[in-house]
Structures are given as structure tokens and as C-alpha cells.
Amino acid sequence: MKFNAHDPLDDDDIAVLEELRAMYSKIDPAPDMVARVLFALDLDQIDIEFAAVIEELVGSMGTRSTESTRTITFEGSSLRVTIAVPGGGRSYLDGWIEPPGILRIALVTPDARLETRSDEGGRFAFESIPAGPVHLEIHPTPGNSVHLSHPVVTQQVVL
Amino acid sequence: MTGLDGRPSRAEARNSHEWHGRLAGLLVSARAGDREAISELVKALTPLLWNVARAEGLDRDLAEDAVQDAWLSLVRSRDDIRSPQALTRWLMTVTRRAARALNVRHARQRTIDPEMLTGLPSQDPLAEERMVEDERHRRLWWNVERLSPQCRKLLRIIAFVERPDYDLVSRELRMPKGSIGPTRGRCLSKLRRLLASDPGWSSP
Numbered sequence: 001m002k003f004n005a006h007d008p009l010d011d012d013d014i015a016v017l018e019e020l021r022a023m024y025s026k027i028d029p030a031p032d033m034v035a036r037v038l039f040a041l042d043l044d045q046i047d048i049e050f051a052a053v054i055e056e057l058v059g060s061m062g063t064r065s066t067e068s069t070r071t072i073t074f075e076g077s078s079l080r081v082t083i084a085v086p087g088g089g090r091s092y093l094d095g096w097i098e099p100p101g102i103l104r105i106a107l108v109t110p111d112a113r114l115e116t117r118s119d120e121g122g123r124f125a126f127e128s129i130p131a132g133p134v135h136l137e138i139h140p141t142p143g144n145s146v147h148l149s150h151p152v153v154t155q156q157v158v159l
Numbered sequence: 160m161t162g163l164d165g166r167p168s169r170a171e172a173r174n175s176h177e178w179h180g181r182l183a184g185l186l187v188s189a190r191a192g193d194r195e196a197i198s199e200l201v202k203a204l205t206p207l208l209w210n211v212a213r214a215e216g217l218d219r220d221l222a223e224d225a226v227q228d229a230w231l232s233l234v235r236s237r238d239d240i241r242s243p244q245a246l247t248r249w250l251m252t253v254t255r256r257a258a259r260a261l262n263v264r265h266a267r268q269r270t271i272d273p274e275m276l277t278g279l280p281s282q283d284p285l286a287e288e289r290m291v292e293d294e295r296h297r298r299l300w301w302n303v304e305r306l307s308p309q310c311r312k313l314l315r316i317i318a319f320v321e322r323p324d325y326d327l328v329s330r331e332l333r334m335p336k337g338s339i340g341p342t343r344g345r346c347l348s349k350l351r352r353l354l355a356s357d358p359g360w361s362s363p
Binding site for chain 2: 054
């Protein structure tokens with residue numbers, strides 16, 4: 001059998017392609033993207049900018065090497081937010097926004113909503129944050145260098 | 160009958176009028192914001208886009224990002240996409256572009272953080288475990304692994320293209336086009352020869 005490259009596709013070629021498709025579908029199935037796409041489109045419509053996690057690092061950044069700090073960076077189209085959460089059961093959170101500016105920031109958990117403002121350098125902090133799922137909202141705040149056309153909502157993370 | 164991935168089986172989709180007619184209708188409604196149509200379209204074409212992204216070497220998380228990018232771009236885009244063929248080609252192109260951009264960005268991160276290396280497709284132990292279950296898949300995989308990386312990538316994608324669309328992607332996928340349609344092409348010829356000379360493989 002020659003299986004010349006310039007011959008038209010025959011039924012056996014089609015059958016091999018179908019088996020390839022079945023094999024890849026089995027070993028590496030495509031996820032169901034429907035819910036995810038519809039959710040992202042909903043965010044689009046209610047004029048919220050979504051900032052997804054682009055990097056998560058765990059490392060000792062403090063003076064005591066036994067404590068490891070988690071650093072999570074979110075990125076939307078108009079800004080980038082980084083938060084640092086110390087390990088060792090301590091419950092505060094430092095963060096900064098790029099580009100820097102004074103902006104109203106909310107930390108939202110299933111049961112609570114804490115608010116603060118970043119300083120001119122874009123830095124902010126929350127004290128006594130609960131463990132569990134949280135997301136941040138960064139709201140358009142008049143009268144400063146960073147102009148947001150709509151609120152930025154970060155992906156939810158578990159602290 | 161629907162295939163494993165919920166799409167009409169290839170045999171069912173052989174009628175190109177049917178396949179293209181269905182996509183064309185969904186395309187019009189989806190771009191008008193009809194959620195039902197968006198869902199149907201996402202279900203119908205995600206397996207192809209998924210394999211485009213995975214063939215670019217993205218891990219599963221990043222491949223999802225690339226595929227989502229493509230779908231959001233479609234709904235947001237003002238490009239004039241009218242025909243189902245143009246739709247498939249447009250989505251494949253956007254997915255590939257998103258996948259390459261993610262690859263570049265994460266390759267940069269990997270040089271900083273070696274931990275990111277875990278989870279690359281070739282190191283996924285689950286994938287290999289699942290492979291072994293089916294002897295025929297294992298045989299096919301073994302032969303596919305003997306192809307060049309370019310051929311593996313091309314065949315992986317073409318396997319998810321509906322038959323009526325071979326024409327539209329044949330040039331992009333470097334399948335020479337014959338006078339009456341796409342021809343077997345270099346990579347499929349190579350695989351057919353490998354399978355024919357493998358005593359452990361019997362024709363379907």
C-alpha cells in the first residue's frame with residue numbers, strides 16, 4: 001500500500017481521523033465551556049471589568065523565614081492588582097494597584113464587605129480578614145490620576 | 160446519534176448543507192446576543208478550538224483561557240463574519256493567536272518560577288493512565304508518537320474539523336487540495352503507512 005499524499009481522502013482515512021478524534025476526546029476531553037463563556041459575557045454586559053489571576057507565588061518575604069507569604073496578581077484591561085497574604089494564621093492583607101492612584105477598594109466575602117482606599121502610591125491594606133473565598137472590587141473614584149470607566153472585579157480566591 | 164463530545168457524528172455532518180446551515184443560523188442569533196444560540200455554538204465548536212489550543216502546547220488551564228478569549232472576541236468583535244466557514248476559520252485563528260500569546264507570557268514566567276513547569280501536557284500522569292485503558296487508543300497513540308511534532312499537531316486539529324470544512328482549512332493545515340477536494344496529505348499518508356506496517360493494528 002502506497003498511501004500517496006496526493007490521493008484524495010478515502011473512507012479509511014476518514015475512519016482513522018475519527019479514531020484520532022475519539023482518542024483525543026478520551027485522553028484530553030474538552031471542558032464544558034458554556035457556563036464560563038456565558039458568565040464572562042454577563043460581566044461584560046453589566047459593565048464590570050474582570051481581573052483574572054495571572055500569577056500566584058508562595059515565598060518567604062518577611063524577616064522570619066518560617067512564614068511564607070502568598071502573593072497573587074490579578075490583571076484586567078485597565079489595571080493590575082497584587083495582594084500579599086502572610087502565612088502563619090495572621091489575618092491581614094497588603095496590596096497595591098498599578099498604575100498607582102487613590103481608589104475606593106472593597107474586599108468582599110460571602111458574609112462581609114470591607115472598604116478602604118489606596119494611597120497615592122496605589123498601596124492599600126485590610127486588617128482582620130476572614131478565611132475563605134474573597135474577591136476585590138476597585139471602584140471608579142473621581143478626582144485622581146487613574147480613570148476607570150467601570151468597576152474592576154477580581155477573580156475569587158480562597159485565603 | 161451524537162459523538163462522544165456531544166456534536167453530531169462526522170457521518171451525520173457529512174451533509175455540508177446541514178452542518179453549515181445549522182452553524183449559520185446559530186451565528187446570526189449568537190451575534191444578536193441570544194444565549195441559547197451562544198451555548199449551542201460553544202458546544203459545537205469548543206472541541207475543535209480546545210484541540211487547537213492544546214496542540215500549541217498549553218496546559219489545560221491556559222487552554223481554557225485561550226478558548227474563552229476566542230468566544231468573547233467573537234461576541235465583542237465587529238468583524239464581518241457571515242459564513243459558517245469564515246466563522247470556523249476566524250475562531251481557529253483567534254484561538255491560535257491567544258494560545259501563542261499565553262505561551263510567550265508563561266514561558267517568561269516559567270524562567271522565573273520553575274514550579275510553573277509542572278502541569279505541562281507531556282508531564283500529565285493522568286493522561287497516560289487513562290491511555291492504557293483502551294488498547295486500540297494506545298496502539299494509535301504509539302504510532303502517532305512516531306510522527307513529527309508538526310504532523311501530530313496538524314492531525315490532532317484536522318481530526319476535529321468537520322468533513323465539509325476540510326476544504327477551508329486544508330491550505331492552513333497544509334493539506335494539498337486536489338481537483339475534487341482535499342487530498343490525504345503528507346502527515347496522514349505517513350500515519351496510514353505506520354499503521355499498515357504495525358502488526359498490532361487492524362484496519363477499522
